[in-house]
Amino acid sequence: MSPRPSLLSSAIVCPRSIPSLRPAFLLSRVPGSSQSFTGHTSAVHRKPQRHPAYPSSFPRPSPRLSPQPTRTMASQTSHSKKHKVCIVGSGNWGTTIAKVVAENTKENSDIFEEEVQMWVFEENFSFADNSKHAAETKNGPQKLTQLINKLHENVKYLPDIPLPHNIVANPDIADTVKDATILVFNLPHQFIAKVCTQLEGKILPFARGVSCIKGVEVSPDKGCELFSEVIGEKLGIYCGALSGANIATEVALEKYSETTVAYDPPTVDSPTSTSDQKSKTALQPVPKEYPPVDHANMHKLFHRPYFHVRLVSDVAGVSLGGALKNIIALGAGFVDGLGWGDNAKAAVMRVGIMEEVKFGKAFFSTVRTKTFTEESCGVADLITSCAGGRNFRCAKMSVAEGKPISEIEERELNGQKLQGTSTAYEVNAFLKKQGKEKDFPLFTAIYNILEGNKRPQDIPALLYKSNL
C-alpha cells in the first residue's frame, strides 16, 4: 500500500488532463457535430465564476441529463427568441434561487434573456446604526426594492450576499411576470393561492413554471395536492418542481450542494412525455421560436459549479420527498432523544425512506422509487434534515427533556411552527380516511407519539410489524 503524504501538498488541476469535454449524449449520438461541439466549447471559454471550492481554470463538464435525445439536440439549434425568466418570491430561499438563475441567464445568453425580474413584497426598511449601509436610511426608511436594486443585495432576507446586477427587484407582480416564458415560484406556501389569483390573466398562455416551494397540501377531502399542480391548474400552465438537500444560506454562500429538478415536458412540447396524462388543463405549446423547455435547458438554468442539478421527470416524488422528510426527522429526533445512538437513528431514517416510496406509489401513479432512494430531493434531503434540522432538534429536545414538543416549539422557534408536526397530522388524517394507517407504521407511530397515544420507546415494536 502506498504511503499517505500530507493533504497539504496538492497539485494544480490541468484542463488538458481532462478527457473530451463534449457532453456524453453528443459523443454517443453526433460524433464531430461541429454545431454541438462549438456550442459546448463556447462554454469552456466562458468567464469563470468566483467560487473558492472550484478552480476557475476548470472546464465546464457535461451536464447530467435524463435521456431526451431529440429535444436535447433541438436545444442546440438556434432560435429567434430567448426565454425571459422571472422569480416569484424574494425571501431567503427565493433570493438565493434568483442569484443562481441570474448567474446562469448571464452565462447562457444564447437561450435566456440576461435580466431576471424578481417580485418583492414591498416594505420599508431601515438599517441598524452600526450597519455598513446605515447612511442609506439615515433620512428614514427606504423601500426594500429600491435598496435591493441600488445595493444589489437583499438587505432584509439575504444580507451580505452580493447579487448579480442582472436581478431586478420589482414590487409589481403583474409587471414582474410580463412576457416571462419561465416563472420560478419560491415563496411561503400559504401565499400561493393569493399570488396565483393576482397572476391570472397576467402571464403568457404558453409560460412554463418551476415550483421551489417544499411540501404538498394534504387533506382528507382533497387528498394530496402538489404545489406545482395547484399553481399549474390555477394559471393553466405546466409547472415542474425543484427540491433537494438545500439549506439556503449554504447555497447562497456557494458551498457545494446538489438539487433535483423535476420537469416532465407536456406532450404539447415533447412527444415523449407522459406528464399531461394527468394534467387537468389544456396547455398551449411553447412556440417553436423559443428554445425548448426541456431537461437540457432546465439544467442550464439551475446548474452551477457549486449547485449540482440532476433532472428527473417525477414531479410528485420530488414534491413528496420535501414534505414527508419532516415527519421522519421527528422520528429520528425521538429515538436520538432517548439516547439510543446512531444505529436507531439510521434505522428510523431507512424505514422512513421506504414509507416515502410506499406513500408516493400508493397515491401517485407516476412516482418512481429512485426519486426517494437515489436523488438529492429524497435520501440527501432527509439526511440533511436529520443532521440538525428544526424538526429533528425539537423532537430530540422534547424527549430528552421530557417536555411536550409544542412547549419546545414555542421556546425554540419564537412563534414559528414545526412543519413536521402539522404534516404528521395532515398525513394521518388523510391515511385514516383512506383506511391505510396500518400500511405506514412509522408515520402512524409518529402521529400517535405526538398525540400521546404511544411513547418513543414503542417505535421498534411498532415498526416490527412493518415489512419495509
Place this chain on the structure above:
Amino acid sequence: MSPRPSLLSSAIVCPRSIPSLRPAFLLSRVPGSSQSFTGHTSAVHRKPQRHPAYPSSFPRPSPRLSPQPTRTMASQTSHSKKHKVCIVGSGNWGTTIAKVVAENTKENSDIFEEEVQMWVFEENFSFADNSKHAAETKNGPQKLTQLINKLHENVKYLPDIPLPHNIVANPDIADTVKDATILVFNLPHQFIAKVCTQLEGKILPFARGVSCIKGVEVSPDKGCELFSEVIGEKLGIYCGALSGANIATEVALEKYSETTVAYDPPTVDSPTSTSDQKSKTALQPVPKEYPPVDHANMHKLFHRPYFHVRLVSDVAGVSLGGALKNIIALGAGFVDGLGWGDNAKAAVMRVGIMEEVKFGKAFFSTVRTKTFTEESCGVADLITSCAGGRNFRCAKMSVAEGKPISEIEERELNGQKLQGTSTAYEVNAFLKKQGKEKDFPLFTAIYNILEGNKRPQDIPALLYKSNL
C-alpha cells in the same frame, strides 16, 4: 389540527388491539392452516425478553421475509434433527452476535439446539483491583474462557453485558465447530485464512456459514474477494453474510437497530436459488432431517425485538456496502472539515451510494441496486459511519487542522489503522488495473486527496463530471 398533548401521557399497547398475528405469507397462502397457525401462536406465548424499549406484553409479529413460499412452508414442518449453531470469534462484535444468536436458539428450540459454542482465543486475564469481579483473580490471572463460562460475561471484550447462560466459551476451535450445522464467523478479517486452515476437515460437510466480517479483499491481481466466498471456498460450504448499521455496543445494550442478512440458499438446498451458479465448490445438501436453512429460519436465528433483520439474497452487495462506505465516510469528513455544512456532506453521501451501486454492478453480476439504496447494510450503514465513525472523524480533523490524515490516525487511534484509507488505496489499485478510475470519480477523488494530488476543495469539480 388536533392539539399536541404531552409526550409523557402514554397508553398501554394492548395485544388484543393488534390485528391477525399470523405471518403475511401464511395468511396469503394457507388461510386457516392449523399447523402454521399453531406454530405461530406458540410464539405469542413465548417467554418475553427483557428489553426497555419493547413492552414484554407485545406479541411477536410476523417476520420480514423474502418470498420463498415452498421453503418457508417446509420450515413450519417438524424435523427429526435440530441445527447446532456455533460462533467463530468472541471479540466485541463476535460476543454481541453470540448473545443475539443464543437468545434466539433458546426461543426457537424447535429448530435450534439451545447451546451455542463460542470459540475464544484463549488468554489469561486479571481484573483491576476496583473491579466488582476482583476476587476472581486475586490468586493470579485466570483463563478467559473459564471466566466467561463462570460469570456469563465476556469480561475482556464485552464487559458489563450479561450473556445468556446457553453460550459456552470454548478455547478449542475444532471442538467448538464439532457437529455444528450453522457456523457464524465473526472475527478480525486478518485471521480468516489461519482459522479456515485450522477448520479444514473438522466441520460437517453439509454445514452452512454466515460471515459477520465487514468488508471485502480487493487486490489488482485477485480482484474483489468477498470474505463469505473466501470462507466458503476454503471450507467447501456455502456461506452468507450479515452486515448493517450496527455499532456493536449499542446492539449489546439492546438499543434498537436493524441489520441485513444475505443468504441465497444453494440449489442443492433450494431449487429456486441462483447462488451456486458462481460457487466454485461442489456442495453437499443439508439433510432433510434438519429444518431448512432458508430466509425464514435465518430470520429466527438473528432477529430480535431490538435487532430487526431483513433477508436478501445479494451476498456481494451486502459485503461491498460494509467496505466501500469507509471510503465515502472519508469524503464526507473532508467536505465537513472545510466547513461546507450539511448540504455538501449529504451530496457526497448520495454520490457515494451511487458509486457503490455502480461498483457492485460492474464487478458482480448478482448485485442489486436496492441492496445499497434500501437496506441497512447500504444507506443506513453509510449514515451511521458518516455520523461520527472514525473514518469520518479523522478525515474531518485532518482538513480542519490542516494535518495529514496519517498524523491524525496515529494521534487518535493509538496504533490502529483507518479502514477507509487502506480500502481507498486497494480499490484504486484495482480500478487502475481495470482502467475504470474515471468511472468512479468520488472513489478516485478520495484516493487522489489522500495522495496529495487533489485538494478536498476540488471535490465538487471532480464530481461535476460524474453522471451519478
